[in-house]
Amino acid sequence: MTGYQLQAQTSAALLAALPGWRDLQAARPDLDQETVEAILGEAAKFAEGRLALVNSPGDAEGCRLDGGRVRTPSGYAQAYQALAGDGWIGMDLDDAHGGQGLPVVLHTAAQMLFDRGCTALMMLAGSSRAAAHLLAAHADASVREDWVPALCSGHSAATICISEPDAGSDVGRIRTRGEQRDGVWHITGQKIWISFGDHDMAPRIGHCLLARTSDAPGTRGLSLFLVPDVLEDGRRNAIVIERIEEKMGLHGSPTCSMQFEGAEGILIGEEGRGLSQLFTMMEFMRLQTGAQGLGLALGAAGIAAGYIHERHQGGDPKRAAVPISAHGDVRRQVLDLSAKAATLHMAVLDLALLLDRIELTADPDTRAALEAQAAFTLPIIKTFGAETAFETASAAMQVLGGAGYTREWPVEQILRDCRVLAIYEGTTGMQAQDFLMRRLWRENGAGLKSFLGAAHSEIDKSSSSDSYKISLKKILEQFETLSTGMDALKTGNPRAGEFAAEPYLRAGWAAVSALNAWRLSQLADQPRLAALGTYRLDQLEGEFAFHAGKCHAASNSYDVLFETAFPEA
Amino acid sequence: MTGYQLQAQTSAALLAALPGWRDLQAARPDLDQETVEAILGEAAKFAEGRLALVNSPGDAEGCRLDGGRVRTPSGYAQAYQALAGDGWIGMDLDDAHGGQGLPVVLHTAAQMLFDRGCTALMMLAGSSRAAAHLLAAHADASVREDWVPALCSGHSAATICISEPDAGSDVGRIRTRGEQRDGVWHITGQKIWISFGDHDMAPRIGHCLLARTSDAPGTRGLSLFLVPDVLEDGRRNAIVIERIEEKMGLHGSPTCSMQFEGAEGILIGEEGRGLSQLFTMMEFMRLQTGAQGLGLALGAAGIAAGYIHERHQGGDPKRAAVPISAHGDVRRQVLDLSAKAATLHMAVLDLALLLDRIELTADPDTRAALEAQAAFTLPIIKTFGAETAFETASAAMQVLGGAGYTREWPVEQILRDCRVLAIYEGTTGMQAQDFLMRRLWRENGAGLKSFLGAAHSEIDKSSSSDSYKISLKKILEQFETLSTGMDALKTGNPRAGEFAAEPYLRAGWAAVSALNAWRLSQLADQPRLAALGTYRLDQLEGEFAFHAGKCHAASNSYDVLFETAFPEA
Numbered sequence A, B: 001m002t003g004y005q006l007q008a009q010t011s012a013a014l015l016a017a018l019p020g021w022r023d024l025q026a027a028r029p030d031l032d033q034e035t036v037e038a039i040l041g042e043a044a045k046f047a048e049g050r051l052a053l054v055n056s057p058g059d060a061e062g063c064r065l066d067g068g069r070v071r072t073p074s075g076y077a078q079a080y081q082a083l084a085g086d087g088w089i090g091m092d093l094d095d096a097h098g099g100q101g102l103p104v105v106l107h108t109a110a111q112m113l114f115d116r117g118c119t120a121l122m123m124l125a126g127s128s129r130a131a132a133h134l135l136a137a138h139a140d141a142s143v144r145e146d147w148v149p150a151l152c153s154g155h156s157a158a159t160i161c162i163s164e165p166d167a168g169s170d171v172g173r174i175r176t177r178g179e180q181r182d183g184v185w186h187i188t189g190q191k192i193w194i195s196f197g198d199h200d201m202a203p204r205i206g207h208c209l210l211a212r213t214s215d216a217p218g219t220r221g222l223s224l225f226l227v228p229d230v231l232e233d234g235r236r237n238a239i240v241i242e243r244i245e246e247k248m249g250l251h252g253s254p255t256c257s258m259q260f261e262g263a264e265g266i267l268i269g270e271e272g273r274g275l276s277q278l279f280t281m282m283e284f285m286r287l288q289t290g291a292q293g294l295g296l297a298l299g300a301a302g303i304a305a306g307y308i309h310e311r312h313q314g315g316d317p318k319r320a321a322v323p324i325s326a327h328g329d330v331r332r333q334v335l336d337l338s339a340k341a342a343t344l345h346m347a348v349l350d351l352a353l354l355l356d357r358i359e360l361t362a363d364p365d366t367r368a369a370l371e372a373q374a375a376f377t378l379p380i381i382k383t384f385g386a387e388t389a390f391e392t393a394s395a396a397m398q399v400l401g402g403a404g405y406t407r408e409w410p411v412e413q414i415l416r417d418c419r420v421l422a423i424y425e426g427t428t429g430m431q432a433q434d435f436l437m438r439r440l441w442r443e444n445g446a447g448l449k450s451f452l453g454a455a456h457s458e459i460d461k462s463s464s465s466d467s468y469k470i471s472l473k474k475i476l477e478q479f480e481t482l483s484t485g486m487d488a489l490k491t492g493n494p495r496a497g498e499f500a501a502e503p504y505l506r507a508g509w510a511a512v513s514a515l516n517a518w519r520l521s522q523l524a525d526q527p528r529l530a531a532l533g534t535y536r537l538d539q540l541e542g543e544f545a546f547h548a549g550k551c552h553a554a555s556n557s558y559d560v561l562f563e564t565a566f567p568e569a
Helices: A003-017 A019-027 A033-061 A076-085 A104-138 A141-153 A274-310 A328-360 A364-405 A411-422 A428-442 A446-461 A467-492 A494-521 A527-553 A557-565 B003-017 B019-027 B033-061 B076-085 B104-138 B141-153 B274-310 B328-360 B364-405 B411-422 B428-442 B446-461 B467-492 B494-521 B527-553 B557-565
Strands: A064-066 A069-071 A156-161 A177-181 A184-195 A204-212 A222-228 A239-244 A255-268 B064-066 B069-071 B156-161 B177-181 B184-195 B204-212 B222-228 B239-244 B255-268
Touching (some): A003 A104, A003 A274, A003 A328, A033 A104, A069 A239, A104 A141, A104 A222, A104 A255, A156 A184, A177 A204, A184 A222, A222 A274, A328 A494, A364 A428, A364 A446, A364 A494, A364 B411, A428 A467, A446 A494, A467 A494, B003 B019, B003 B328, B003 B527, B019 B328, B033 B076, B033 B104, B076 B104, B104 B141, B104 B204, B104 B222, B104 B274, B104 B328, B104 B411, B141 B156, B156 B274, B184 B204, B204 B255, B204 B274, B222 B274, B274 B328, B328 B494, B328 B527, B364 B428, B364 B446, B364 B494
Parallel strands (some): A156 A204
Antiparallel strands (some): A064 A069, B204 B222, B239 B255
């Protein structure tokens, strides 16, 4: 079986084991196991048969700016149109909007196969799908009908334009302005880091863009616009692509710096509500980034797991060399990286399912609890999807040795491509602030309570009484205690909280990993995954303690040390 | 002050604080503080004024194979000749051999400045210097006089040819043969991963090469040869450059695959003693790799420390944005990466000094103890020089955000260039085996005892009685206890030792880091370094416990889990 098909089958098996899946299947009896396997099997086939073929050539060829327009690598346009034509982009959008009405979790499982195939190309599918959700939720009927089905079919594509030179993590400093003249909105300003800001892969491009429409400070004066690249009368809109960034990786995905020079735009939703409208989409984007990291991690792990049987080295010098899979150190390396990726696999699907279950839940209290749990989990999955990709790629390269450092093997591209995942869609530092300051402090730990409650109830339902259950319970209890301490910083010492936010996020991931590794360890019919879960769970008590220790160590003495070490501050 | 000058001054200050420096100065009264500062100041000037200028262009231009010869990037040849002309390559070789007779530690401090400037170019200086040491130690007088001064002056350059397609970590499987015909040795076989296997930076190239000269199995049949690219009569030797590897980084350093087609070579030293003769040089190469990692880590750390004052983001939205150095999370990140680099800085200089002190020591017992301590420290410094470079580059990129992922900033090149350091000169797995199986098991922990004895005596001499001393003592004692447990595996369960070797090496680095961070914390006249040492030492108890926990967890159950997870093995 190929790595793609194995990944598809694993996704189907993990889904079947997740408690949330039963809720979803109750509402969607059409999605039986066979159907799920068939859908993901097709996605695997497409990822391997179409996307993977343009991945390495696209990296080598890159994008270029030619007469003001961006040219993408050979084969990208055809592959994108095939992706759209087969219905994969709009999988989880309503049928009424040109989608397939499938759950988010199936979209996620398919997307991570596609990202394994060619993550640079999938950057366009990602922003187009996010824009489709955004417009479906907030645009007027005419704009919605004009754009959403077109985004699903590949006739149109979309970008999300937020960052500016002085407004990166600090969105409130956006200076691009939207001004109404004669009933038409005109957008003026510079946007940077815009993935697929221009391209030749779809006939029409719409830019979902945040711009300032009032002098209210910070994020309150921001409105959301849709700025098409071509106007209704066929004229090109006043948008200039200034340059494509030269990046370490993702060469197939043109990262554009753009000038909007009074470009005509359509106001989406309410004036001044731009940022809050974007939040729906940001949730999708954070899950999407986590899943993207997972696809790349599983790809790198698959290469390492294959290589150790092919490469022969060591053993009795009088005999033929043994496969390196015989060496203890190599086994430990491959167990370690594979177990981390498998645990993330379970965790990403669990979060995607949670988003589906929110939509199925009518009871407001239950829904609020699920929403809080999703908000608690999103910064974790975004961050550790990104980090697991990078760690796994680097660990896989170590298994391959010198070969892994060359372009003969795809691992070095994965390493280069994935490094930006921890930066875009909110850096790790921003995710950690969200986790501590919004989820724990501002929302009084509603998401944490919901997560812990669901976890304990799941564990208590399990009939097994092994040491793994005890280990998991211990980590969850320690995480609860740690969280109580972190919560006290809210009033007691918020500055120490700033220093401890990232280690606290890491401790949170250790706790979420423990639950998911335990789930893997319980899969009696999946000995491969159960072994990986067991290995991972064994490591997590130590890892949790490590991060908790860093939380405790973080104190205002860091300010003193910093100012001594860097007096120019 | 520039980052290069700061690094030079820091090296001088750290040297002055190291106990071994006093021993060295007693033997070399000419090397007073002023002279050391002057030498390193000049090295900094050369690194910044010459090498740094070809670094980024050389990465973009790369090397190419043209009519069977390798062309290096523009400016490389001139920069290399200037490096040699100023005497930097042979700094630590005897005057009699065309060197400057300076200690290894000064060469190391200069080298890490040059590596910060252009590590790809320095790959040639590294192998040429290693070859000069090798030939000075083992070649006949005529070969030595012909080659060693020429390697120092830049008239010649050298490679080290060990790896073959089926002989990477497993050197004993070398198949290249040396055969004597009519009194002349002829070399036939393929060598791969040869840095600067050909180039246009010096008039003559000598390949120091391991080849099989008898059928004795493993490493016993290997002899060392010097194979010049041009013969005495001016004919080119029978060496074909097959290809240059396409790598993730180090594009300025051509990694060659070469065929030796009966090429004429000179036997160096004794037949069948090739590998043991190479060991002298391998020590230099492992220290050199650690120092290379340090130079790159300090470069990346310097960029991050500068950026946080320039980049403004966040703060009260009604006011101008603040420098990001105001944010707690950013401060923690920069403290963390800078403290790790500073601790490595102290540790690398300490090891280099140790190599110098061995040469100065006449008493055989003292000399044996120092040699054992160096052998214990080398795998640590090699491994964590490499890892600190990669971690620091990645952490610096995180501080820079999106900008760091682009070629506008040099961090992404550092990340790409340094990743191979953990692979070449013996992978991390091989270093861990060396550390556990040779140093602890085979040599009965002689190096460990020597390290601990020296550390305790240094601590006890210190008059300070602060909590840092207690913390350091605690880590050293825990490391001793852990080592006792690891030693018991030698007879009790060597397979578990294989699984635990890498975590044990990491625990060793935590212990070595603790000593060096404590030394930093004691530098009353260097508040910047003292603050970084204090920060680092605070983190190390937790880090030590983490790695020790992984050592304890490693067991033969890993074989069972591995075989369940990867049944195809």
